[in-house]
Amino acid sequence: MIPIAKPIIGEDEINAVIEVLRSGNIAEGQKVKDFEEAFAKYSGTSFAVAVNSGTAALHVALLAHGIGAGDEVITTPFTFVATSNSVLFTGAKPVFADIREDTFTIDPESIIEKITPKTKAIIPVHLYGQAADMKAIMEIAEDKDLIVIEDACQAHGATFEGKSVGSFGDGTFSFYPTKNMTTGEGGIITTNDLEIAQKARMIRSHGSKQRYFHEMLGFNLRMTDIAASIGITQLGKIADFNRSRIKNAHYLTGSLGNIKGLILPHVDKRCGHVFHQYTVRIRGDGSRDDVVSSLNKMDIGTGIYYPLPIHKQPYYQELGYNDSLPVSESASKEVISLPVHPSVNISDLETISASLRDIIG
Numbered sequence: 001m002i003p004i005a006k007p008i009i010g011e012d013e014i015n016a017v018i019e020v021l022r023s024g025n026i027a028e029g030q031k032v033k034d035f036e037e038a039f040a041k042y043s044g045t046s047f048a049v050a051v052n053s054g055t056a057a058l059h060v061a062l063l064a065h066g067i068g069a070g071d072e073v074i075t076t077p078f079t080f081v082a083t084s085n086s087v088l089f090t091g092a093k094p095v096f097a098d099i100r101e102d103t104f105t106i107d108p109e110s111i112i113e114k115i116t117p118k119t120k121a122i123i124p125v126h127l128y129g130q131a132a133d134m135k136a137i138m139e140i141a142e143d144k145d146l147i148v149i150e151d152a153c154q155a156h157g158a159t160f161e162g163k164s165v166g167s168f169g170d171g172t173f174s175f176y177p178t179k180n181m182t183t184g185e186g187g188i189i190t191t192n193d194l195e196i197a198q199k200a201r202m203i204r205s206h207g208s209k210q211r212y213f214h215e216m217l218g219f220n221l222r223m224t225d226i227a228a229s230i231g232i233t234q235l236g237k238i239a240d241f242n243r244s245r246i247k248n249a250h251y252l253t254g255s256l257g258n259i260k261g262l263i264l265p266h267v268d269k270r271c272g273h274v275f276h277q278y279t280v281r282i283r284g285d286g287s288r289d290d291v292v293s294s295l296n297k298m299d300i301g302t303g304i305y306y307p308l309p310i311h312k313q314p315y316y317q318e319l320g321y322n323d324s325l326p327v328s329e330s331a332s333k334e335v336i337s338l339p340v341h342p343s344v345n346i347s348d349l350e351t352i353s354a355s356l357r358d359i360i361g
C-alpha cells in the first residue's frame with residue numbers, strides 16, 4: 001500500500017526526545033523557546049508562540065486580536081473544520097467566501113462581497129501547500145482595516161512573491177503527523193507584533209506572565225519540551241522534505257498530462273507551492289468516487305480534502321448556514337489527492353501514474 005501520508009521519524013527525533021526525557025524538564029521550557037526562535041527565523045517573523053495544536057494556534061491568534069461576540073470573520077468553507085471552529089469558539093461568526101476554481105484558495109472577489117460593518121478579520125487558508133492570493137488579500141485588509149490571520153497549517157515553507165506564508169498577517173501552523181513537518185501534535189503562531197505575541201503567550205497559559213498572577217482569562221494550550229525537541233529536529237529537515245514533495249509533484253504533473261477529464265494542480269506563478277497535497281480534479285458527479293475505489297483496490301492511498309464544505313456540515317446547518325458557494329461545492333465532489341510525501345519513491349510514482357492512466361486514460 002502506498003499511503004497518502006507518512007511522518008518521517010528518524011533516530012535524530014528519537015534521540016532528541018530521549019535527551020529531553022532524561023533531563024526531567026518535560027513540560028514547556030527551554031526546548032519550546034529554542035523551537036519558537038528557530039521557527040520565527042524560518043518564517044521571517046519577529047516572534048513565534050508554540051501551542052499544542054494548529055487549532056489552538058488559530059483560536060489563540062483570534063483571541064489575541066480581541067475577536068469575539070458580535071464580530072464576523074471571513075474565511076473559506078473548503079478547508080479543515082478547525083479553521084472556522086476556532087472562530088466559533090471566540091463567539092464570533094465565521095462568514096464563508098467562495099474559492100477560486102483553479103487554485104481552490106479563497107477568492108478575493110468573494111471576500112469583498114462578504115464584508116459588512118461587523119467584519120473584523122480574514123482567515124485565508126494556504127490550501128494543499130499553496131498560498132492564497134496574499135497580494136489581493138492584504139490590499140483588501142488594508143483598505144477595509146481588517147486583521148489577517150493566515151491558516152498556514154498545510155503550508156510550512158510555502159511562499160508568495162518570495163515571502164514566507166505566516167509573515168503577511170499573523171500566521172498559524174499545525175504540526176500534526178500528516179503535515180509537512182510534525183511534533184506529534186502541536187501548533188505555532190507567527191507574528192511581527194510584540195503585543196500580539198505577549199497576549200498569545202498569556203492566553204496559552206491561563207492569562208499569566210508570572211506564575212499564579214492572572215491578568216486575563218486563558219487556557220492551558222502549552223507545547224511540551226518533548227514535542228518541541230521533535231520540532232527542532234524536523235525544522236532542520238523541512239527544506240529536504242519539501243524538496244522531495246515538489247520533485248514528486250513535478251513527476252506526476254509530467255507523467256499525467258493529456259489524460260482527458262483529469263485536471264492537474266494549477267500553480268500560481270507567484271507561489272512557491274510545497275505540495276502538502278497533490279490534488280487533481282475529475283469532472284462529473286460520481287466519477288471521482290469510482291476512481292478513488294479503483295485506486296484503493298490497486299493499493300494506492302488517496303485523500304479527499306474535503307468531501308463536504310464547512311457550510312454544508314451538519315453542525316453548521318444546525319447553526320443556520322444556507323449559503324450557496326458553488327465553486328466550493330463542486331470542488332468537494334471532484335478532488336482527489338495522490339501521495340507525494342517524501343517517502344514516495346520513483347517506482348511508487350510510476351505505479352500511481354500507470355494506474356490512473358489505466359483507470360481513466
Ligand SMILES: *Cc1c(COP(=O)(O)O)cnc(C)c1O
Pocket residue numbers: 053054055056079080082083125151153154174175176186187
Ligand atoms: C491541520 C489543519 C488545521 C488544524 O491543525 P491541528 O493541529 O490538527 O489542530 C487547521 N487548518 C488546516 C487548513 C489544517 O490542515
